[in-house]
Every structure is written in structure tokens, then in C-alpha cells.
Amino acid sequence: LDERDNTFIVETLESVQSADISSLLYEFSSEESKYVLDILDKEVHAEIIRDLDSDTRKAFLKIYTPTEIAGVLNQLNSDDAADILHEVPVKAREEVLALIDADLRLQVVDLLRYEETVAGGLMAKELIKVRQGWTVNQCIEEIRKQAENVDKFYAVYVVDEVDRLIGRVSLKSLVLANAFKSVAEIMEEEEVVSVETYLEDTEVADIMQKYDLESVPVVNVNGQLVGRITIDDVVDVITEQAEEERQIMAGISEDVEEDDSVWRNIRARLPWLIIGILGGLMNAKFMGLFEAELMQVTAIAFFIPLIQATGGNVGIQSASIVVQSLANPSFVVEGLWTRLAKVFLVAMLNGVFLAGIVFGANVLLFTEFELSLTVSIALFSVVLFASFMGTVTPMALNYFGFNPALASGPFITTTNDLLGLTIYFFTVNLLLI
Amino acid sequence: LDERDNTFIVETLESVQSADISSLLYEFSSEESKYVLDILDKEVHAEIIRDLDSDTRKAFLKIYTPTEIAGVLNQLNSDDAADILHEVPVKAREEVLALIDADLRLQVVDLLRYEETVAGGLMAKELIKVRQGWTVNQCIEEIRKQAENVDKFYAVYVVDEVDRLIGRVSLKSLVLANAFKSVAEIMEEEEVVSVETYLEDTEVADIMQKYDLESVPVVNVNGQLVGRITIDDVVDVITEQAEEERQIMAGISEDVEEDDSVWRNIRARLPWLIIGILGGLMNAKFMGLFEAELMQVTAIAFFIPLIQATGGNVGIQSASIVVQSLANPSFVVEGLWTRLAKVFLVAMLNGVFLAGIVFGANVLLFTEFELSLTVSIALFSVVLFASFMGTVTPMALNYFGFNPALASGPFITTTNDLLGLTIYFFTVNLLLI
Known part of the structure; x- marks a missing residue:
């Protein structure tokens, strides 16, 4: 490439599919890539631009003149042309529109009216x-x-x-x-x-x-x-839907990928982390109310992570099972009450089992009998409550038009942490002190 | 339906697409559905069976005779027929195979050799x-x-x-x-x-x-x-891939849906909950080592949930960004060291910001200066370590052939909880006591 051996480049790439060329270009800078693209066939050039991911394409479009962009768009279907125009800065957009073929212009202008997330924004005008x-x-x-x-x-x-x-x-x-x-x-x-x-x-x-x-x-x-x-x-x-759900579950608030800028990474992640921090501060404040009890029996504190982690895990599992059912819409077999009864039964059995393990381990390993019993009873209650919250929250979110996957994200985990702590100290107060 | 008014049923369903009929049938029992299906056109009947989800279909196949199953398979493409045969109990399978058309039998026997998760298991033999x-x-x-x-x-x-x-x-x-x-x-x-x-x-x-x-x-x-x-x-x-990933992230170990049996729900969820419990017990054991410090300054315990939740959130975010990159394979732009350097920079900035918020809130709201400082320094370190772990774990899992999404699941969160606690008490020991 450094030697600008055009014939060699063209001959090598001639027999290759455009999708392969575009993977290849990710290894070059935009300027180098443009050099290669310019000497290729116009149609292949356009297909490659179409197949780039949106961020890379934006970087490319910056070094293109409006005439060059119009040349690319003329080779594409109306839907792809409209998608690319969405990425061109508004002031260049008019210029590009003026330069493309009249037929395509009419179609593209029509498509630009629709949001990108509805059928009108997905469709192509070309059909028979x-x-x-x-x-x-x-x-x-x-x-x-x-x-x-x-x-x-x-x-x-x-x-x-x-x-x-x-x-x-x-x-x-x-x-x-x-x-x-x-x-x-x-x-x-x-x-x-x-x-x-x-x-x-x-x-x-x-x-x-x-x-x-x-x-x-x-x-x-x-x-x-x-x-x-x-x-x-x-x-x-x-x-994209799957990616969005993954990001919601992980607590990332905008579409971000590893190679995005540091600033964009921080902006996507910080909001949810701050919610977690606020939850943590509330946890601390809440525990402060029980300082006297904690000074009396310090060992109470040892089991807080256990209680909270289990509550979080149970809640996320329950939420994700509901999200799954909502994603398969053909799947409405049982009524609301039957479903809740089943969730309750599963939670009961899981709770009994986990509380049993913890009780056994505690008695065997280190803790006195009364504290062990208190921890197990609290754990059992936390499993019940977290299952209920984890089941009802995504249903409610979905009912009010939000993405139910939010219920598997950090906001709910933070709420569950506080819930677990409350149940735990309530049980401690009731049974232990 | 109760009146068995066949002509009415047939006429109503005649103009409807088979996919719509199959959604309708989810509301009936298998026996009722079979009654409706038997009076419909053979081809429509077969398409409906094909479009059912696997669990419902298994329930259906139980009430079919081998001859009836063979009749359905004869209407289908080889790939669908093979998929359905996979769901027929082994002893009935031979019987059904003997009853289907000779051409289809040859094709299906050939397809049954392949695992369902490879190209051979997905393909149909029918082509031109x-x-x-x-x-x-x-x-x-x-x-x-x-x-x-x-x-x-x-x-x-x-x-x-x-x-x-x-x-x-x-x-x-x-x-x-x-x-x-x-x-x-x-x-x-x-x-x-x-x-x-x-x-x-x-x-x-x-x-x-x-x-x-x-x-x-x-x-x-x-x-x-x-x-x-x-x-x-x-x-x-x-x-299915997206569903699998969702389940892994939520800590559910086998494919389970809301309407599966209680026992299957428990079996899918309990293993991960037990891992969480074991982690919680280790947390308790570990905190036991610091009983003396905790009795001295009880307020140390107040911030454990904050530290652990933040570590968990940061870890899951980092892991999910890596999983995202791995899922878009065209996306190898930067070398390993550049990526790690960027992760480190993002973590530094997030850490400084979060530690700052916590320090400010603590000083303003309730805690003495030294404890506030200790908590903030520990938080900063936890953000760094959790980012590193969250980034490296999915890369390593992927390298060794595991699903990288495991790194967003409960196993890693449990490990991160312990890591957070260790860093916190280490900082406390160093600065506070």
C-alpha cells in the first residue's frame, strides 16, 4: 500500500467479496482506506461504505466531499442511502441531496421523514x-x-x-x-x-x-x-435488540463499544454507578441506625454480604425469567395468579434449601446457634421477597411501556440490597436482641 | 369447539395463516388442539406442529401414534422432520422412520447424524x-x-x-x-x-x-x-443465542421458561444460588478475622455494601463491554495493550469521580474525616481492580473456549465481592487502625 501499487491492489481485491474488503479496511486509517476505495469499482466502493459500522462510517464521511458522498449514494438502495444521510452533518446533507440522482432523491427524502426505529425507517423504496x-x-x-x-x-x-x-x-x-x-x-x-x-x-x-x-x-x-x-x-x-438488552442488564446507559472514546465510555457508565453509590450511602445510613446492636454483636455484620448477594441473585434470576417470557409473546398460557403461585412455590423451595445450607454451615463452622437461626430465617424471607420483586418489577415496567430488562439492571439490584438489609435487621431485632 | 362443529371450525380457520392458528392453540389443551388439527388440511396440520415451541411439541407428540407422526413428517422439509424426530422418544423413533416416505427417510437419516448446533444439523436436504x-x-x-x-x-x-x-x-x-x-x-x-x-x-x-x-x-x-x-x-x-446469554448473565444454568415445571425452575436456579451462598459464607469467615477492628470502629461495617455493590457494578459493565466487542468479530482495531491502557484510564476517571462523591457525601452527612478518606481510597482501588478483572476474565474465558458472558454472571460477582472486601480491610488496616 505504501508504494501505491494500484494495479496490484485492484487485481488482488477484484476476486474478493466486498464484505471481506471492508473487514480488511478496519486495519487501516480512514485516509489509507479512502485511497484504496477510490481506485476500486464504484459499486464495490459503495457496498463497502454501506457495510461499515456506524461509528467508523462517520469517521469516513468526514473526509469525503459532498460530491463524493453523492457518488456513493447513487450506487445504493434508497434505505441504505437514507441511513447514511442520517449520519452526514445537517449542513452537508442538503448539499448531498442536491447532488444525487433525481429518482433516488425523491425516495430518500420520503424515507428521511420516518424515525429509524419504525417500519418506515427500515424499508427500501425499490420494489417491483x-x-x-x-x-x-x-x-x-x-x-x-x-x-x-x-x-x-x-x-x-x-x-x-x-x-x-x-x-x-x-x-x-x-x-x-x-x-x-x-x-x-x-x-x-x-x-x-x-x-x-x-x-x-x-x-x-x-x-x-x-x-x-x-x-x-x-x-x-x-x-x-x-x-x-x-x-x-x-x-x-x-x-441490536440483544445488544441493547445486554447493556441494560449491565447498567450501561448508551450504546458504547470498546473502541469508543474514553469520554463516551465514562458517560455511558457513570450514571448507573452513581445510582449504585447513592444506594450504598443509603445502606450505610440505614446500618448506622443499628450501631448499638452491631456493637453488641459484631458478628451480625458478617452476614450482610451473604444476605444481600443472595437477594440480588434471586431477584435477577426471577426478572430474567419474566423477560424471557415477555420476549416470546406467543407464550401466554397461564393466568397471573397461577404464575405468581408458581413463583412463590419455587421461591419457597429455593429458600428452604438455601436457608438449610447456611444453617448447617454456620452451626458446623463458626457461629453460635441463635445467630445461625436468625441468619437462616432472614435469608429465607429475603429469597421470598426478592423473588416477588424480581417477578413483579419487569411485568410492571412492561405494562407501563418501559423495557422490562431494566429489572435485571443495577437500579433494581440497589433496591434489593436495601430491602435485604431491612429484612435482615428486622429479623435480628425480632429474634436476637 | 365443545359442540364439535367441524364445518364451522374448518371454515373459520381456512383463510387464516398457519402461524396464527398455532398461536391460537396455545390456549387449548393438547387433546383439544389435536381434535382441531385432525380435521384441518394435512399440510396446515404439519406446519402448525413445526411452528410450536419445543416443549409444547413434546407434549403433543406424546398423544400421537407413530403413524400420525409419520403423516405429519411427510408434509415437512427434511430439516424440520429431523428436528421433530429428535424430540420423539428413541424407541418410537425407529417406528416412525419405518413409516415415512422412502425419499424423506434417506434424507432424515442422513441429517440425524449431525449435532443440532452445527451447519449439518441446521440444513435442509431439499435444494435445486x-x-x-x-x-x-x-x-x-x-x-x-x-x-x-x-x-x-x-x-x-x-x-x-x-x-x-x-x-x-x-x-x-x-x-x-x-x-x-x-x-x-x-x-x-x-x-x-x-x-x-x-x-x-x-x-x-x-x-x-x-x-x-x-x-x-x-x-x-x-x-x-x-x-x-x-x-x-x-x-x-x-x-436463541441472545436468550442463552441472558440466562448466563442472570445465573440460570439451563434453558428454562416461566411455564416449565417447578422442579425444572429450581434445578436451573439453585446451582448458581449455592455458589453465591458459598461466597457469602467465605465473606463472613473473612470478616470474622477482623472482628477486633470492627468492634473498635463499628462504622467500618456500614460501608461494606457500598464497596461491594460498586465493585460488582463496575465488573459487570466492563465484562459486558468486552462481550460486546467479542460478539462483533470484525472489530479488532486496537492491540491488547492499547485496550488495557484505555480500560485503565476509564477506570481511573470513574474511580476518582465516585470516590469524590462518596468523600463529599460522607464528610457532609455523617462520618468522621479519617473514615471518609479510607472509604474513598478503598472505593477507588476497588473500581480499578474490578475494571481489570471485568475486562480480563471474559477475554480469558473466550480464549479457553468458554462463553465470555459467564464473566457477567454470579460466579464472577461473587469473586468480586470477596476481592472488594479484601481491598477494603487492607485499606482500613493501613490507614485507619
């Missing part, structure tokens, strides 16, 4: 529309016309005279059908599954998963066909 | 194979022959005389090509992406995501085409 009365041959003519713009498609969509979606013909039936049959004859009989523009991306993903679809048409409020979403975009949605 | 010398017309003839068996396909695969995969022709190019062109002329120029039978399912998912594929051919060690994997199966793999 046919009329009910057409013959198979006319369809193939239409496909030929559109073939340049639409690089992947699995079906053609049938619309009426005002563009309302009425059906779908799979590519397979087009291949197999007689050229003079009409679209109406080979159209699928079942009602075609479609989504509306404002549907949440996660719901689009659920629908495509449920019906095993590789693409789904998008309609507006009037039932008119306005775009289509392909499965590769939905796979990205599912992956 | 053509030869390089064939014309487009011959391909379409072949598709017509196979059309009954293969319900979804996106491309035909080109093989040589010993079945080695040499290329791919998309359905789109088949639709557009002149009927007398040869396959060699319209075959894609780029090398076709394929996977080998023993490749892990998660790696198959990564590859399909990377190249935005809707299906990928599977080859054996000799490069011969043996099957194909479609994106809907991979979407399931990605979803």
Missing part, C-alpha cells in the same frame, strides 16, 4: 409492482426494467389502480408459470402479510419471524404499497 | 442442483420437478459431475435470462459463499449476516453440495 390484469410476460418486462435498481427481491407485489396492495406473486411461481397466464391466476390465495409504516422495528422482526418471511411489504395508512423490508435488515434489528 | 452445461430451460424443468418438495428457494446451485459445488444462479437471473442461454453464462462470477457441515451454528449466522445472504449452501469435506441453510433458521439461532 405489478397489476392484477398483467400477464407473466409483462411482469418479466417490468422486472427487467427495474432489475438495475432492485438487487435482491423475492416476490413481486400486486396493486390495484390506486396502488393499494392486494397480493403477492413469488419469484418461484413466476419462473414456473406459463408466460401468458395473468397475474390474478398465479397470485397467492392467502392474504398477504404486510406491515404499516409506523410499526416498531421490533414488532416487524416478530412478524417476519413468526411467518418465516424473507421480505415484507410496507403499506401506509391508506393501504397503499410504499416500500418493503428485507430479512437482512431485520436480522440487524434483532442483533 | 443443476449442471454447468444445462440451458435455462432445463433448469426450469428441474425446478418444476422439485417444486413440490422445495417450498422456498432463492437460487439454484451449480455442481460438477461429482456433485462438487461450483456456482450459484439467482432466481432473478433465471427469470430474466433467455431460455436457451447456458447456466455457465448466467452463473455469478464471484466465488459462491458456502459453509462446511461441521461449522458451528453461531458461525453460520455470522457468515450469513456478514454477506447479507438469504440462504447458504452446505458442503461436506470433499466440497460436495449436501444441503442448504435458509435465513429463517439462522434468525432462530440468533434469538
Whole structure:
């Protein structure tokens, strides 16, 4: 690369898939990468930019002129072009829009209206529309016309005279059908599954998963066909959802990756840590109320970590089981009371078992009988309460429209810590002192 | 349903997609559902059984005779049939195999050899194979022959005389090509992406995501085409992976859902709770060593929850950021030392900030100066150590072939609790007493 041996670079990369080239480029600086990209085929260049992750792409776009960005966008589908435009600074955006092809501009401007997290923001405008009365041959003519713009498609969509979606013909039936049959004859009989523009991306993903679809048409409020979403975009949605949940569970408040800046790392992590610290200070204040008891029997303090850790673990387990059920929505079998009764039974049995272990270990190893009994009874109660909290919190969060995974995060653990401490000292006061 | 009004049921369900019927059936008992299924179309019946989740399906299969199971399998693709057979008790399995169609039996027996978590276990045998010398017309003839068996396909695969995969022709190019062109002329120029039978399912998912594929051919060690994997199966793999990670992070040791039996719930949760309990007992034992110090200054105990909770939170955050990076494999930009240096810097800044807050709060609110200072210094050190542990543990787990998400689970939190306590008492000894 240092020798700028262009022919060598082009020849080496010619037989390679664009996705492989883009992994390769992560090892270079943006300037070096741009040098390589500029000498490649325009289409490959555009595909590589499309496949970069958002942060890296932003770094790239900074060293591109508006004309160069427009050149890249012209090679892409409308959905990808719109996604990239979202990352271009607002003042450059207008300039780029003025420079791209007129057809693409119309489509992209339309797509920019939608939030990135709804069906409208996921869809591409490129699709193949046919009329009910057409013959198979006319369809193939239409496909030929559109073939340049639409690089992947699995079906053609049938619309009426005002563009309302009425059906779908799979590519397979087009291949197999007689050229003079009409679209109406080979159209699928079942009602075609479609989504509306404002549907949440996660719901689009659920629908495509449920019906095993590789693409789904998008309609507006009037039932008119306005775009289509392909499965590769939905796979990205599912992956991002999993990442988001992982971050919520770990107490990280914005999308952050290892190679993001130090400042961004701190900003994402500090808020939750501060909540934990505030909880810890409240713990300290609360324990201060029992200073007299603690001075009397110091050994009480020894078991605080045990009580709190168990409460935390039980709470997170319970919450995560509820989150799991909520993520599989087909799964509503039992009523609320049956579910709670079962949670209670599991908690009882877990509690009895754990309290037994602790009691045995304490008597055998080090503690006097009365303290052992107190610790075990407190532990049992903590398991019950933490199970209940862990089950009810995500249900409530979900009911009020929040992400239920929050219940496995640090906010709830902090609350559980305080709860455990309260139960423990209450038991101590009742039985020991 | 109670009135057994068959015509009404059939007519109502006729226009509905099979995926919708299967969600409906979750509300009935297996016997009631079977009654409905038996009066439906055979193909719809089979699709519904296919779409059930594994636990429900096992309950269903118990009330089916081997002949009935065979009838269902005959309607399905080889991969789905093999998956269902995995769930049939071993002694009934042979019986069912003897009853299914001969073609399907050969395919299914072949698929049963593979583990369910590798490409061979995910693939279907149904695909369309053509030869390089064939014309487009011959391909379409072949598709017509196979059309009954293969319900979804996106491309035909080109093989040589010993079945080695040499290329791919998309359905789109088949639709557009002149009927007398040869396959060699319209075959894609780029090398076709394929996977080998023993490749892990998660790696198959990564590859399909990377190249935005809707299906990928599977080859054996000799490069011969043996099957194909479609994106809907991979979407399931990605979803399961996310669920598994959630369970590991929450400390649940086997796949368990809310509606599983009480006993299964307990078995999945108890092992991790016991690890937590053992950690708690070690905490107690360890604090016992400092009984004298605690009797001298009881207030030392007040800050143990604060120290341990912060250590735990920092550790989980760090681990989850590493897990994130490992899940996006294209993402190797910086060397190990640069990464560690950055982790250290973030930890330093977070530590200084948190220690500052705690120091301020302590001085203002309740504690004497020296204890406040000790707590803050210990907190700072705990943040550093927990960041380091949280970063290094998932890397090490990954290196030795374990799931790095284990580092966000209760085992590591328990270790971090002990680490925090050690650092705290070490600081107390050094500065306070």
C-alpha cells in the first residue's frame, strides 16, 4: 500500500467479496482506506461504505466531499442511502441531496421523514409492482426494467389502480408459470402479510419471524404499497435488540463499544454507578441506625454480604425469567395468579434449601446457634421477597411501556440490597436482641 | 369447539395463516388442539406442529401414534422432520422412520447424524442442483420437478459431475435470462459463499449476516453440495443465542421458561444460588478475622455494601463491554495493550469521580474525616481492580473456549465481592487502625 501499487491492489481485491474488503479496511486509517476505495469499482466502493459500522462510517464521511458522498449514494438502495444521510452533518446533507440522482432523491427524502426505529425507517423504496390484469410476460418486462435498481427481491407485489396492495406473486411461481397466464391466476390465495409504516422495528422482526418471511411489504395508512423490508435488515434489528438488552442488564446507559472514546465510555457508565453509590450511602445510613446492636454483636455484620448477594441473585434470576417470557409473546398460557403461585412455590423451595445450607454451615463452622437461626430465617424471607420483586418489577415496567430488562439492571439490584438489609435487621431485632 | 362443529371450525380457520392458528392453540389443551388439527388440511396440520415451541411439541407428540407422526413428517422439509424426530422418544423413533416416505427417510437419516448446533444439523436436504452445461430451460424443468418438495428457494446451485459445488444462479437471473442461454453464462462470477457441515451454528449466522445472504449452501469435506441453510433458521439461532446469554448473565444454568415445571425452575436456579451462598459464607469467615477492628470502629461495617455493590457494578459493565466487542468479530482495531491502557484510564476517571462523591457525601452527612478518606481510597482501588478483572476474565474465558458472558454472571460477582472486601480491610488496616 505504501508504494501505491494500484494495479496490484485492484487485481488482488477484484476476486474478493466486498464484505471481506471492508473487514480488511478496519486495519487501516480512514485516509489509507479512502485511497484504496477510490481506485476500486464504484459499486464495490459503495457496498463497502454501506457495510461499515456506524461509528467508523462517520469517521469516513468526514473526509469525503459532498460530491463524493453523492457518488456513493447513487450506487445504493434508497434505505441504505437514507441511513447514511442520517449520519452526514445537517449542513452537508442538503448539499448531498442536491447532488444525487433525481429518482433516488425523491425516495430518500420520503424515507428521511420516518424515525429509524419504525417500519418506515427500515424499508427500501425499490420494489417491483405489478397489476392484477398483467400477464407473466409483462411482469418479466417490468422486472427487467427495474432489475438495475432492485438487487435482491423475492416476490413481486400486486396493486390495484390506486396502488393499494392486494397480493403477492413469488419469484418461484413466476419462473414456473406459463408466460401468458395473468397475474390474478398465479397470485397467492392467502392474504398477504404486510406491515404499516409506523410499526416498531421490533414488532416487524416478530412478524417476519413468526411467518418465516424473507421480505415484507410496507403499506401506509391508506393501504397503499410504499416500500418493503428485507430479512437482512431485520436480522440487524434483532442483533441490536440483544445488544441493547445486554447493556441494560449491565447498567450501561448508551450504546458504547470498546473502541469508543474514553469520554463516551465514562458517560455511558457513570450514571448507573452513581445510582449504585447513592444506594450504598443509603445502606450505610440505614446500618448506622443499628450501631448499638452491631456493637453488641459484631458478628451480625458478617452476614450482610451473604444476605444481600443472595437477594440480588434471586431477584435477577426471577426478572430474567419474566423477560424471557415477555420476549416470546406467543407464550401466554397461564393466568397471573397461577404464575405468581408458581413463583412463590419455587421461591419457597429455593429458600428452604438455601436457608438449610447456611444453617448447617454456620452451626458446623463458626457461629453460635441463635445467630445461625436468625441468619437462616432472614435469608429465607429475603429469597421470598426478592423473588416477588424480581417477578413483579419487569411485568410492571412492561405494562407501563418501559423495557422490562431494566429489572435485571443495577437500579433494581440497589433496591434489593436495601430491602435485604431491612429484612435482615428486622429479623435480628425480632429474634436476637 | 365443545359442540364439535367441524364445518364451522374448518371454515373459520381456512383463510387464516398457519402461524396464527398455532398461536391460537396455545390456549387449548393438547387433546383439544389435536381434535382441531385432525380435521384441518394435512399440510396446515404439519406446519402448525413445526411452528410450536419445543416443549409444547413434546407434549403433543406424546398423544400421537407413530403413524400420525409419520403423516405429519411427510408434509415437512427434511430439516424440520429431523428436528421433530429428535424430540420423539428413541424407541418410537425407529417406528416412525419405518413409516415415512422412502425419499424423506434417506434424507432424515442422513441429517440425524449431525449435532443440532452445527451447519449439518441446521440444513435442509431439499435444494435445486443443476449442471454447468444445462440451458435455462432445463433448469426450469428441474425446478418444476422439485417444486413440490422445495417450498422456498432463492437460487439454484451449480455442481460438477461429482456433485462438487461450483456456482450459484439467482432466481432473478433465471427469470430474466433467455431460455436457451447456458447456466455457465448466467452463473455469478464471484466465488459462491458456502459453509462446511461441521461449522458451528453461531458461525453460520455470522457468515450469513456478514454477506447479507438469504440462504447458504452446505458442503461436506470433499466440497460436495449436501444441503442448504435458509435465513429463517439462522434468525432462530440468533434469538436463541441472545436468550442463552441472558440466562448466563442472570445465573440460570439451563434453558428454562416461566411455564416449565417447578422442579425444572429450581434445578436451573439453585446451582448458581449455592455458589453465591458459598461466597457469602467465605465473606463472613473473612470478616470474622477482623472482628477486633470492627468492634473498635463499628462504622467500618456500614460501608461494606457500598464497596461491594460498586465493585460488582463496575465488573459487570466492563465484562459486558468486552462481550460486546467479542460478539462483533470484525472489530479488532486496537492491540491488547492499547485496550488495557484505555480500560485503565476509564477506570481511573470513574474511580476518582465516585470516590469524590462518596468523600463529599460522607464528610457532609455523617462520618468522621479519617473514615471518609479510607472509604474513598478503598472505593477507588476497588473500581480499578474490578475494571481489570471485568475486562480480563471474559477475554480469558473466550480464549479457553468458554462463553465470555459467564464473566457477567454470579460466579464472577461473587469473586468480586470477596476481592472488594479484601481491598477494603487492607485499606482500613493501613490507614485507619
